[in-house]
Amino acid sequence: MKKLINAPADVVVESLAGLAAAHPSLAVDLEQRVVHRADGPVAGKVGLISGGGSGHEPLHGGFVGLGMLDAAAAGEVFTSPVPDQILAATKYADGGAGVLHIVKNYTGDVMNFEMAAELADGVQIATVVTNDDVAVEDSLYTAGRRGVGVTVLVEKIAGAAAEAGRSLAEVAAVAQRVNDRGRSMGLALTSGTVPAAGKPTFDLPEDQIELGVGIHGEPGRQRVPLPSAREAAAMLVEPVLAEISPEQGVLAFVNGLGATPLIEQYLVYGEVAALLERHGVPIVRSLVGPYITSLDMAGVSVTLLAVDEEMLQLWDAPVNTPGLRWGV
Amino acid sequence: MKKLINAPADVVVESLAGLAAAHPSLAVDLEQRVVHRADGPVAGKVGLISGGGSGHEPLHGGFVGLGMLDAAAAGEVFTSPVPDQILAATKYADGGAGVLHIVKNYTGDVMNFEMAAELADGVQIATVVTNDDVAVEDSLYTAGRRGVGVTVLVEKIAGAAAEAGRSLAEVAAVAQRVNDRGRSMGLALTSGTVPAAGKPTFDLPEDQIELGVGIHGEPGRQRVPLPSAREAAAMLVEPVLAEISPEQGVLAFVNGLGATPLIEQYLVYGEVAALLERHGVPIVRSLVGPYITSLDMAGVSVTLLAVDEEMLQLWDAPVNTPGLRWGV
Amino acid sequence: MGRAGEHAGVAVGRVSVEAWIREYARLIAEAAPRLTELDSAVGDADHGANLSRGMAAVVAALDSSSFDDDGALLKKVGMTLVSTVGGASGPLYGTFFLRVSSALGDGFPAAFRAGVDGVAARGKSAVGEKTMLDTLVPAADALEAGKDWPAVVDAASAGRNSTVPLVARKGRASYLGERSAGHLDPGAESSFLLVRAAASALGAND
Amino acid sequence: MGRAGEHAGVAVGRVSVEAWIREYARLIAEAAPRLTELDSAVGDADHGANLSRGMAAVVAALDSSSFDDDGALLKKVGMTLVSTVGGASGPLYGTFFLRVSSALGDGFPAAFRAGVDGVAARGKSAVGEKTMLDTLVPAADALEAGKDWPAVVDAASAGRNSTVPLVARKGRASYLGERSAGHLDPGAESSFLLVRAAASALGAND
Numbered sequence A, B: 001m002k003k004l005i006n007a008p009a010d011v012v013v014e015s016l017a018g019l020a021a022a023h024p025s026l027a028v029d030l031e032q033r034v035v036h037r038a039d040g041p042v043a044g045k046v047g048l049i050s051g052g053g054s055g056h057e058p059l060h061g062g063f064v065g066l067g068m069l070d071a072a073a074a075g076e077v078f079t080s081p082v083p084d085q086i087l088a089a090t091k092y093a094d095g096g097a098g099v100l101h102i103v104k105n106y107t108g109d110v111m112n113f114e115m116a117a118e119l120a121d122g123v124q125i126a127t128v129v130t131n132d133d134v135a136v137e138d139s140l141y142t143a144g145r146r147g148v149g150v151t152v153l154v155e156k157i158a159g160a161a162a163e164a165g166r167s168l169a170e171v172a173a174v175a176q177r178v179n180d181r182g183r184s185m186g187l188a189l190t191s192g193t194v195p196a197a198g199k200p201t202f203d204l205p206e207d208q209i210e211l212g213v214g215i216h217g218e219p220g221r222q223r224v225p226l227p228s229a230r231e232a233a234a235m236l237v238e239p240v241l242a243e244i245s246p247e248q249g250v251l252a253f254v255n256g257l258g259a260t261p262l263i264e265q266y267l268v269y270g271e272v273a274a275l276l277e278r279h280g281v282p283i284v285r286s287l288v289g290p291y292i293t294s295l296d297m298a299g300v301s302v303t304l305l306a307v308d309e310e311m312l313q314l315w316d317a318p319v320n321t322p323g324l325r326w327g328v
Numbered sequence C, D: 001m002g003r004a005g006e007h008a009g010v011a012v013g014r015v016s017v018e019a020w021i022r023e024y025a026r027l028i029a030e031a032a033p034r035l036t037e038l039d040s041a042v043g044d045a046d047h048g049a050n051l052s053r054g055m056a057a058v059v060a061a062l063d064s065s066s067f068d069d070d071g072a073l074l075k076k077v078g079m080t081l082v083s084t085v086g087g088a089s090g091p092l093y094g095t096f097f098l099r100v101s102s103a104l105g106d107g108f109p110a111a112f113r114a115g116v117d118g119v120a121a122r123g124k125s126a127v128g129e130k131t132m133l134d135t136l137v138p139a140a141d142a143l144e145a146g147k148d149w150p151a152v153v154d155a156a157s158a159g160r161n162s163t164v165p166l167v168a169r170k171g172r173a174s175y176l177g178e179r180s181a182g183h184l185d186p187g188a189e190s191s192f193l194l195v196r197a198a199a200s201a202l203g204a205n206d
């Protein structure tokens, strides 16, 4: 395993220390491994927190700041944070107007956030569970669809709603709506390597990809021969498009999973844009880059959000975080 | 070779098409493979162009926009653009106040920009050649130090100077000063793969790194055993620090070379910051992320710029490009 | 309990509860690479790292504190696991020990059953979904049926092995659908170690 | 020239100049993987891709245009290489052909020398720095000395081989310092092909 780390056990906390050193607008509680706004909690504003396993950077700590998250709890690599951390994040975010928990739908995340919410007396909590990954069947007999790319969009849009002074119920409602109107699908060319495991989570032959892969290196549903970028775009876009209703166009988000260079991400975006044009679906906003990653996995995911006017306004509102910044 | 592409020969133009589709503020001349501001040329403003081989994204096309470059010429992967392209970029950037050519010091880049400048009659041209890589000895008997990380800082700071209405000579002078006061060094954990070559440029054993590597996969001067992040930071910072005079502190830039995840980049940044603190060198600005990459190479580089008040003001000025954005 | 509990089949006492936990920690530390390996096939390659981190914290807590009774000790174990493991197994094993702690007064088999029920409630899961419950439920059944420790271990082992052909319906492995069949569930394996640890530490009292 | 130029040693004519270029294109296409391989060791793994892209464009230009004379044809070759190759070798080979084109009236050996001098001027380089000049300069010397084509090829080959032990002082390979020794320079190899192509196309007129 080749990584620029000291010891596998120290990766998360040392990386957070670096994040704090690089961004004076953020504070990091290294004990609890919680990133929070240095100027928080913002009195009277609904607080937004998220959290999850580490290894998906910039998600979530890199999305803390004005117009997005108030705090983020960083678990071990690919491991949900524990209730204590989530509780600490909740307190850092609590400006008296309640706190929204944005939870990616994984058994561990859901249970740990549940336990934290049970313990957080005195703070009004609402929870939105993101579950946008169409690679997973949403059935009563599974853990349900995973939360992936749409989480970034939920954090941005709900963050803007909170910054605009909306109530906890309103912020939760728009977060839920973004989740409901967004879907994603990803593919991997190579596996990532968890530092503590020391070797790639899975092996992929040189001529195959893992279609429908998760962001924790969970194998996908299917291995298929290495496609061209054009074919890959179709494999990702078609199943996503089948599950959304883009009456007013989409926000198209091509996400790099970690080791895939930007030149390929933009190339894939070009294919996605061409394909959507053939479908007559206008792209009204776009996002291209590594925003929700899976360590050093090579691959991309595509998220399409069927936007409405309100979402667009909130998307365009100022945001100032290490990972996303505009308007300020 | 596993890449999300269609055909190796089409990578550059198809990726540029994706860049243009994703960013309405940019226009792309796909024939000449030149990215330029959609609102350019800006009358009366000094134009800034750069260019070089592709495979270093977001450099340079991702740095076109308000407060940074006016146009960028994209060569084939790791191959300098040709004079025709550089000439086309020069014309897209020419608002009547002259054009600054920002050239990374590689034989091919220097010669092609030279030929373009010879052909560009009617446009006043100044050239700054960046050469900040301390891994290469600067001697009359070599091609000289390579231009690497400092190029991003030159483009940002000189771009702000041009946006502020300074003359060509003034913009060139500040660009030169940034180059002169900045130094870099990089290391690779793995080689990148040039699409047309189809296999990694070099092989590195699992327990070794290439120290002093270039951004084109040029092997470094030395192979050394895989260091810890702390040791790696020292290997990069010490030789850089030895060649700058940071009286007023530094801008510290930890750059991911492509496949190294952000969690490791921030971890390395933390080590760099701790080391600089031990040296008594204050960090007054920072930048962490994959800004000048080398396809899917794993590794990082460190650039330290000995700033002054003027550079800081220009650094903080608004910039609106796909790769760097703030204040707008 | 505070002193040896009497019950058909198995008995458990103060020293042996602590011994159970310490033996479990030892087995987890030893098995961590294998647990992570199993989790690589159907999950995210962290089950061994998660549990060994948690059980190391538990051992540290045992080393540095004293407890009024077994209930207090097991409560500490549960809270420590909740606070240090994360992922799915943290809340699940944490809940297990918290529930065992509360129900110890009813004897070990009933307390074990309470723990297992806690896992099912927290995980909204049941036997046959390819999880740790496939090990834990047969072990609880055997304990309540008054079987001796070797028989309890056998039941746990058979339950664990039953996960191999199953298609997962809960946890990360469920994302794999049919492809999850053919692999041993990592949580079923770690739960087997929990039962084996109980057998060697508590079974000594038989 | 426009018609066969007479000079000691080698002669060159209209058809054969075009044949030289076409033969060079053929050899480059064939050798591209090897050239890129050589460039992997000391450079950035693109020399074969660069030149084969350029020479394919040259062939396309030859196929679609007609030229008044050899000078015009070689000028087109040079401009096409400048416009399509990029990197270091584009300006260098481009300049080579542009200079040869201008000096053709002085006979092939003098024109070849002019091309080689152009490379040295554009590259600010000289023999012994582990570049294409190590092939081109001995070839120019042999041509001007009136050697026949086999001897010119020998001289080019010896020059090419001389790059192996050299430490590079120009181009990307110079970044390697001492580690550049022990590798054949990719440009020295592609220049050898240029001379070999000349020998088979132009040597036919001997």
Ligand SMILES: Nc1ncnc2c1ncn2[C@@H]1O[C@H](COP(=O)(O)OP(=O)(O)O)[C@@H](O)[C@H]1O
Pocket (backbone or CB within 6 Å): A078, A079, A080, A107, A108, A109, C039, C043, C044, C046, C047, C050, C051, C086, C087, C088, C089, C090, C092, C119, C122, C123, C124, C125, C130, C131, C132, C133, C170, C171, C172, C185, C186, C187, C188
């Ligand atoms: N809903 C559930 N109910 C019971 N056990 C579960 C459930 N979900 C997961 N598990 C168990 O947890 C194990 C995985 O634990 P671990 O790898 O530590 O957590 P994570 O899946 O969050 O990475 C699985 O092998 C399975 O036995």
Ligand SMILES: Nc1ncnc2c1ncn2[C@@H]1O[C@H](COP(=O)(O)OP(=O)(O)O)[C@@H](O)[C@H]1O
Pocket (backbone or CB within 6 Å): B078, B079, B080, B107, B108, B109, D039, D043, D044, D046, D047, D050, D051, D086, D087, D088, D089, D090, D092, D119, D120, D122, D123, D124, D125, D130, D131, D132, D133, D170, D171, D172, D185, D186, D187, D188
């Ligand atoms: N200054 C120079 N003078 C002469 N030849 C040079 C010089 N620099 C490089 N070369 C030649 O160019 C070759 C490399 O060409 P190529 O790989 O196409 O360009 P790049 O180095 O830009 O990738 C080298 O092998 C060398 O022979």
Ligand SMILES: [Mg+2]
Pocket (backbone or CB within 6 Å): A053, A077, A078, A079, A080, A108, C044, C046, C087, C088
């Ligand atoms: Mg996990």
Ligand SMILES: [Mg+2]
Pocket (backbone or CB within 6 Å): B053, B077, B078, B079, B080, B108, D044, D046, D087, D088
């Ligand atoms: Mg090159």
Ligand SMILES: [Mg+2]
Pocket (backbone or CB within 6 Å): C039, C043, C044, C045, C046, C047, C087
């Ligand atoms: Mg796991």
Ligand SMILES: [Mg+2]
Pocket (backbone or CB within 6 Å): D039, D043, D044, D045, D046, D047, D087
């Ligand atoms: Mg080259």
